[in-house]
Amino acid sequence: MTFSHPSFGALDPDRIIIFDTTLRDGEQSPGFSMNLTEKLRMAEALAELGVDVLEAGFPIASPGDFESVESIARTIKGPVICGLARTGGRDDIARAGEAIRPAERRRIHNFISTSPLHMKYKLRMEPETVLQAVIDGNTLARDYTDDVEWSAEDGSRTDPDFLCRCVEAAIKAGATTINIPDTVGYALPEDIARIFTMLRERVPGAEKVIFSAHNHNDLGLAVANTIAAIRAGVRQVECTINGIGERAGNAALEEIVMAIRTRHDALAWHSGIETPKILRTSKLLSTITGFDVQPNKAIVGRNAFAHESGIHQDGVLKNAATYEIMTPESVGWTKSSLVMGKHSGRAAFRDKLRALGYGEIGDNQLNDAFRRFKDLADRKKVVYDDDLVALVDDEVMRGHDRIRFLSLDVHTGSKAKPRAELELEIDGAAQSAVATGDGPVDATFNAIRDLFAHDAVLRLYSVGAVTEGTDAQARVTVRLEENGKMVDGQGADTDTIVASARAYVHALNKLLVKRARTEPKALSA
Ligand code: KIV
Ligand code: ZN
Numbered sequence: 226m227t228f229s230h231p232s233f234g235a236l237d238p239d240r241i242i243i244f245d246t247t248l249r250d251g252e253q254s255p256g257f258s259m260n261l262t263e264k265l266r267m268a269e270a271l272a273e274l275g276v277d278v279l280e281a282g283f284p285i286a287s288p289g290d291f292e293s294v295e296s297i298a299r300t301i302k303g304p305v306i307c308g309l310a311r312t313g314g315r316d317d318i319a320r321a322g323e324a325i326r327p328a329e330r331r332r333i334h335n336f337i338s339t340s341p342l343h344m345k346y347k348l349r350m351e352p353e354t355v356l357q358a359v360i361d362g363n364t365l366a367r368d369y370t371d372d373v374e375w376s377a378e379d380g381s382r383t384d385p386d387f388l389c390r391c392v393e394a395a396i397k398a399g400a401t402t403i404n405i406p407d408t409v410g411y412a413l414p415e416d417i418a419r420i421f422t423m424l425r426e427r428v429p430g431a432e433k434v435i436f437s438a439h440n441h442n443d444l445g446l447a448v449a450n451t452i453a454a455i456r457a458g459v460r461q462v463e464c465t466i467n468g469i470g471e472r473a474g475n476a477a478l479e480e481i482v483m484a485i486r487t488r489h490d491a492l493a494w495h496s497g498i499e500t501p502k503i504l505r506t507s508k509l510l511s512t513i514t515g516f517d518v519q520p521n522k523a524i525v526g527r528n529a530f531a532h533e534s535g536i537h538q539d540g541v542l543k544n545a546a547t548y549e550i551m552t553p554e555s556v557g558w559t560k561s562s563l564v565m566g567k568h569s570g571r572a573a574f575r576d577k578l579r580a581l582g583y584g585e586i587g588d589n590q591l592n593d594a595f596r597r598f599k600d601l602a603d604r605k606k607v608v609y610d611d612d613l614v615a616l617v618d619d620e621v622m623r624g625h626d627r628i629r630f631l632s633l634d635v636h637t638g639s640k641a642k643p644r645a646e647l648e649l650e651i652d653g654a655a656q657s658a659v660a661t662g663d664g665p666v667d668a669t670f671n672a673i674r675d676l677f678a679h680d681a682v683l684r685l686y687s688v689g690a691v692t693e694g695t696d697a698q699a700r701v702t703v704r705l706e707e708n709g710k711m712v713d714g715q716g717a718d719t720d721t722i723v724a725s726a727r728a729y730v731h732a733l734n735k736l737l738v739k740r741a742r743t744e745p746k747a748l749s750a
Contacts (some may be wrong), residue, residue, distance in 0.1 A: 228433050231371035231401055232305045232330045233277070236435075241485065241496045242461040244437065245276040245478060247510065248297075249283060249309055251469035256516065256704065256713055260738040262625050263513045264293045265300065270506045271466075272303040275497045276478075278332060278461070279304040284324035285317040289738070291324050298328035305330040305372060312337035312362035312375070313348075322369030333366040334404075336376035339383040339391050352387055359391050363398035373400045376439065380405035381412040381420060388420070389427050396430040402461060403434050407450060410443025410473060414453035421457035437461035440476045442468060447476035452484060455494060466510045467518050467525065479503045479524040479556065487551045504557030505581070505614075512618040515702035515713035515728075517689065524556050559610070567602035571595055578617060581610060586617070594620040604719050605696045612698055615691045615717040619727065626734040627652055628677060630716075630727050637665040647672035647726065665722045673729050681705040681736055686725070691717055701728040705736055712736050 229235050233242070248264055248271075251257060259267065264281070271279055281297040282290045298306045306328035308321035312335040325331035337348070337358055344350050350358075359375065366373040375395040377383055383391075392403050405420055412420075417438065425431045438454030438461070440447040451462050468477030482500060485492045507525040511517045520527040530553040532538045540547035553559075574595050578586060586594070594617050601616060602608050631648040645668035648657045658675040662668030670683070685704035690697040699721040703714045712735040716727025 230435065232332065236460070238460075239494050240460070241455060241494045242277045242435065242437075243275075243478065243482065243496050243498055244278040244280065244307075244461050244463045245271050245304075245465065246280040246439075246463050246475060247271065247465040247469060247478075248293075249280040250463075250471060250475050251465040252282070254469060254471050254474070256711055257469055257514050258712065258735070258739070259513055260625075260735055261289070261293050261296060265296060267510065267513060268297045268301045270502075270509050272301050273499070274502045274506050275499045276304050277497060278307050280307040280309060280334060280463075281325075283309040284320040285310065285314065291320060294321075294324035295327065298325045298331065302329065305332050307332040307334050307374070310335045310362075310366070313350075313358040315365060318362060318365050318369070322366070325370070330372065331370045332372040332374055332402075333370055334374040334376065335362045335366055336378050336404075336406075337362070338378040339388060340379035341384065342382065343379045356387075356391060356394055359394045360398045363395050363400045367399035371399075371401070374402035374404055374437065375400040376404040376406055376437075378406060379408045381407040381416060382409070385420075385423060389424065392424055392428045393430065396428065396434055401434055402437050404437035404439050404461070404463065406439035406463075407441055407447075408439075410441035410447065412440070412450055413446065414449050417450045417453045418457040421454055421459055425458050435460050437463060438476075439463035441471060442473040442475065445473070447474070448480045448484065451476045451481050452492065455485070455492065467507050467516075467522070469510070469514070469516075477523070479507065483524050483551060483556060486555075500555050501557045508614060509618060512615065512715060515704075515715045529553075530558055567599060569602075574598060577613065581614060581617075583617060590620055601698070601719065605698070607694075607696075609692050611692050615698055615700060619715070619717050626731075627737055628730050628734055630723075630730050631655060633669060633723050633726050635665045635669065635722050637668075643668040645669040645672045645722075647676065649673070649676050649730065651677060666725050669722055669726050670729055673726065673733070677733065679707070679733065679736070681707040681733070684711065685713075688721060688724075699724040701725045703728040703732045705729075705732045707736055707740075710736070710739050712739060 252259055281294040284291040284294045294308045306325050308325045310317035310321035310333055321333045338344055344355055363373055363375055377391055421436055436459045438451050438459045440450040462481055464478040464481055465475040466478055468474040482496050482498045485494050504525055518526050532541050537548050597616050629650040631650055634646040637643040642661045643665045644661050646659050656676050658672045660668055660671035660675050662671045684706045687702045689700045691700050698717045698719050700717045701724040705712055712732050714728045714732025716724040718724040
C-alpha cells in the first residue's frame with residue numbers, strides 16, 4: 226500500500242486496522258443499550274485496549290446518541306472517533322460531522338444499501354438514484370473530514386457490476402475506506418474472498434483506499450469470513466467485543482485478533498491490540514450490559530482455558546502447550562488473586578485498582594468504592610480481583626444516577642410475610658419506605674415502586690455468582706420494559722436481595738435516561 230491515509234499516514238502493509246463497533250452495531254441490538262456514563266467507560270476501555278477506530282454511535286438517531294458520540298469525541302484520546310450516517314441523508318451527515326468535530330482524528334462512516342432486494346423493498350430507489358446518492362453523500366462527508374468511510378449495505382448480495390460502479394463512485398467522491406458488509410450473515414468465506422479480490426482488481430482507484438470487512442454471524446461464519454477478507458487484501462476489520470451486535474452478532478474482536486496472533490505462521494499480519502487487556506474489556510462489557518458470554522465462548526468464556534478431563538489436565542501440567550494454543554495470560558486471564566484485607570488503606574486500594582486496569586477514578590467514586598470494599602471485606606472471607614472489579618464497575622457506572630441505593634433491611638422466613646425496609650437517595654434527597662411482598666425480592670421491588678412510582682414491567686430477573694463459594698457475591702440482572710423500551714440493570718453484593726435492589730435501581734436509572742431521549746427516527750443499519 227503506497228498512499229498516505231488521512232488518519233494513519235503511511236500505513237504498514239501488514240497492519241490490520243481494528244475498527245470497533247461495540248458502541249454502535251453492538252449497542253443497537255436489543256437489551257444492549259448503554260447510557261452516557263457506560264458508553265464513556267466502555268470507550269475508555271476500548272481506547273486502552275488499542276482499537277484503531279472507535280465507532281461511537283449514530284448521531285442522527287436521537288439527541289442521546291448525538292450527545293454520546295460528541296462526549297466520546299471530546300474526551301477519548303487515541304483512536305479515530307467515527308460517527309455513522311445514512312448516505313442519502315444530508316442531515317445525517319451534518320449531524321455526524323458536528324458530533325465528531327471535537328475529536329483529534331475523526332471519521333464519518335456513511336452507508337446505503339446496494340443489493341437489488343434492499344434497493345427495491347427497503348429504499349424504494351432505482352439503482353441510478355442510489356449511485357447518485359453515493360456521489361453526493363461522500364462529497365458532502367468530505368466537507369467535514371478527510372477520513373470518510375463508505376459502506377455498501379447488504380454488499381455481499383449486491384450485483385458485482387453495480388458494486389464495482391458504486392465503489393468507484395465513492396472513491397472518486399472522496400471515500401478513503403470502502404467497507405463491504407455481509408449485513409445478513411449470508412456469505413461463505415469464498416464469497417467474501419471473491420468480492421474483495423474482484424473489487425481490488427476491477428475498480429479504478431482501488432489501490433488508493435483501504436478495504437474493510439464487516440461480517441455478521443447469522444451462520445456462525447463472521448470470524449471465518451473476516452479472516453478470508455484479510456487474505457483477500459482487506460486491511461480494516463469491523464468487529465465488536467464479545468461479538469455482540471444485530472441478531473446473531475458481529476465478528477468478535479477478540480477472536481479475530483487472537484487468530485492472527487496465534488496463527489501468525491499462516492496469517493502474517495498484526496494488530497495494535499494489547500491482548501492482555503482483552504478479558505478485562507470483555508468483562509466490563511458484560512457488567513455494563515448484564516449479558517455474560519457463554520462458558521465455552523472462545524478466548525473470554527469461563528471454560529476457554531479450563532481443562533476438566535484427567536488426560537488433558539495431566540498433559541497441561543507436563544507442558545501447557547499440549548492443550549493450550551495460546552497462554553491464558555496473553556488474553557488477560559490470571560490466577561484469581563487475593564486482594565488486601567479489611568485493614569488495607571485507601572492508597573493500597575487505589576494502587577490495586579490501577580493494577581486492575583482502572584485509570585484515574587474520581588475522589589467521590591473512590592471513597593464510595595472504598596467504603597463498599599471495607600464492608601465487603603468484613604462480610605467475605607476472601608476478596609478476589611473479580612469481586613473488586615464487580616464492586617468498582619458497579620460504583621463507577623452509577624456516578625450520574627438520579628436514584629441511588631442507600632440501605633436495605635429485609636425480614637423474611639417461612640412464617641412471616643417478607644418485609645423490606647428500603648432507603649434510596651432520589652435527586653439528592655434520602656427517602657425510605659417499608660413494603661411487604663410474596664418473597665423478599667418482591668417486597669424489595671415493591672418498596673422501590675413505593676418510593677419511585679413507575680409503570681415499567683419486570684421482564685427478567687436472573688442471579689449469577691461473581692466468584693465461587695457460598696460467600697460469593699451475587700450478580701443480579703433485572704430487565705424492565707416501559708412502552709416497548711427495554712433496559713437491563715445489574716447489581717452485585719454478597720446479599721442476593723441487596724444485589725437485586727441495586728440491579729432494579731440501576732435499570733430504573735437507565736429507563737430515566739431513555740425517557741429523556743426523544744423517540745429515535747425510523748432507522749435502518
Ligand atoms: O451490517 C451492516 O450493513 C452495517 C452497516 C451500517 C455498516 O452495520
Ligand atoms: Zn452491521
